[in-house]
Amino acid sequence: MNDPSIPGIPQLIEIARSVRIDIVQAIHHAKGGHFGGPLSAVELLVALYFRELNIDPVHPQWEDRDRFILSKGHSAIALYAVLAERGYFPVEELMTFDAIDSRMQGHPDMKQTPGVDMSSGSLGQGLSAGIGMALGARVLGKSFRTYVMIGDGESQEGQIWEAAFIASRYQLDNLVAILDYNKVQQFGWQYPEPLLPIDHPEEKFAAFGWHVIEIDGHDFNAILNAFDQAKMVKGKPTIIIAHTVKGKGVSFAEGKYQWHAKVPNDEELTLALAELVRREG
Numbered sequence: 001m002n003d004p005s006i007p008g009i010p011q012l013i014e015i016a017r018s019v020r021i022d023i024v025q026a027i028h029h030a031k032g033g034h035f036g037g038p039l040s041a042v043e044l045l046v047a048l049y050f051r052e053l054n055i056d057p058v059h060p061q062w063e064d065r066d067r068f069i070l071s072k073g074h075s076a077i078a079l080y081a082v083l084a085e086r087g088y089f090p091v092e093e094l095m096t097f098d099a100i101d102s103r104m105q106g107h108p109d110m111k112q113t114p115g116v117d118m119s120s121g122s123l124g125q126g127l128s129a130g131i132g133m134a135l136g137a138r139v140l141g142k143s144f145r146t147y148v149m150i151g152d153g154e155s156q157e158g159q160i161w162e163a164a165f166i167a168s169r170y171q172l173d174n175l176v177a178i179l180d181y182n183k184v185q186q187f188g189w190q191y192p193e194p195l196l197p198i199d200h201p202e203e204k205f206a207a208f209g210w211h212v213i214e215i216d217g218h219d220f221n222a223i224l225n226a227f228d229q230a231k232m233v234k235g236k237p238t239i240i241i242a243h244t245v246k247g248k249g250v251s252f253a254e255g256k257y258q259w260h261a262k263v264p265n266d267e268e269l270t271l272a273l274a275e276l277v278r279r280e281g
């Protein structure tokens with residue numbers, strides 16, 4: 001890759017670091033929002049918006065753009081931070097997150113925020129909307145692709161499986177689902193033993209007729225390879241099962257359901273920022 005305008009892995013890692021800092025600061029400032037889910041999705045979103053999606057931040061409504069739906073809409077601040085870093089609107093605007101007149105509400109609103117292709121927040125619906133977009137591309141003879149990020153807790157919704165069934169029936173090879181498989185949802189579900197929100201999603205999606213790719217969702221090489229592989233698949237939709245860590249990058253929140261939607265206090269903000277700005281080596 002020789003084009004200097006295309007960020008390489010070291011730049012993507014730095015962008016992810018900035019996005020995490022944006023997320024933590026915005027949530028602290030807003031005194032609201034979700035914490036763990038946005039942080040687990042950072043590398044996936046950065047790879048999408050800085051390398052994979054065919055988009056134009058200057059023309060967010062360009063009709064031939066690739067589409068992205070954040071079906072786990074409670075992670076909106078991660079999407080806003082990536083959109084801001086990508087140039088859709090000023091990074092400073094992130095500090096209006098969740099305020100009453102802000103373009104950045106607690107859940108994505110396609111009528112408010114430039115770059116948001118689908119309103120979401122009521123879990124379970126985004127994959128169905130993505131099917132509509134993918135079918136729309138086919139009907140119109142357009143080559144744009146549709147990407148949908150779902151959560152593992154969200155995958156307990158029946159509508160996800162209705163969508164999984166129909167997407168493969170329609171052979172939607174222009175549709176890619178990304179499962180942010182952080183293995184933690186809103187509450188603990190620890191009884192009688194720790195329970196995953198969903199177990200063996202790879203077997204379930206394969207049984208529904210999907211092409212399945214399983215990766216480390218924090219490894220940019222693996223993410224970009226998965227996107228490349230998905231483009232080669234013909235006649236079926238692809239799901240990328242991305243193993244992630246809820247709260248990734250903030251050690252005291254990692255893997256903890258208690259940080260699903262907790263707001264850091266001043267001391268926790270300082271600790272989190274100290275970790276996020278620290279550079280290895």
Ligand SMILES: Cc1ncc(C[n+]2csc(CCOP(=O)(O)OP(=O)(O)O)c2C)c(N)n1
Pocket residue numbers: 036037038040072074075121122123124150151152153154155180182184185186197246
């Ligand atoms: C239909 C619906 N039911 C409940 C909720 C409340 N809710 C918001 S986030 C969440 C847990 C989601 O877990 P998961 O999909 O694993 O998300 P992540 O761990 O990535 O944050 C719940 C139950 C909702 N937004 N929509």
